[in-house]
Amino acid sequence: MTDAVERREEVRAKIARATLDAGRGDSVTLVAVSKTFEADAIRPVLDAGQRVFGENRVQEAQGKWPALREAFPDLELHLIGPLQSNKAKEAVALFDVIETVDREKIAAELTKEVERQGKRPRLYVQVNTGLEDQKAGIDPRDTVAFVARCREIHGLPIEGLMAIPPFDENPGPHFALLEKLAREAGVEKLSMGMSGDYETAIQFGATSVRVGSAIFGSR
Ligand SMILES: *Cc1c(COP(=O)(O)O)cnc(C)c1O
16 A cells, blocks of 8 residues: 555656656646556555546446545546447546547537536547557547547537557657647647656656556556
8 A cells, every 4th residue: 555655656756857857847747547446545545645546447437436536525537448438428427537539429429418417527539649450549640630520519628639659669759749739739738658658758748647557556
């Protein structure tokens, strides 16, 4: 338990150093990825002051976060895994940020739920920078137009882009591509970088990094 708290401190220190080294005056948000870990493992990290968490499955998050949120009403929960359109209702109800908008059908479902529930999660578009078949996300070439359609047709204010570079490639060019697409699409937030490459992502302009195993241990 304390291990996760100590490792979080190390990650925070590395984020601060990487941000300075990149000559950046802003700060980078640490999204602590708690997927597969039980509430008992998450609580000490909340007690230590961490407030932003990422989960990749709606159903798993539903099982543990409502009770944690009662104890910590100021926490912020990000959905970082693929969203099925039949889970849009639950996702809008539970998450503060949905990072994985990647197709029209999801955009339409989210619009419906936002109107129905009167709750407005912040939204990012996921980009499949490596054009990997097995990976979710929109084609980089369609990203700017898709962000525009989300805004104009669906009335969804897209705030950011998110990507997971191919496992076996140098992530730098993927981070650079995401940063370029964000500028072209006119979005501010860049969710990129995981346990193995978050310092690199910060060099390329990440505004948030999603770090799981470097905090909670291996899954
Ligand atoms: C699991 C996951 C992470 C965290 O991965 P680690 O390598 O454990 O830091 C980040 N982003 C997404 C989308 C994930 O599914």
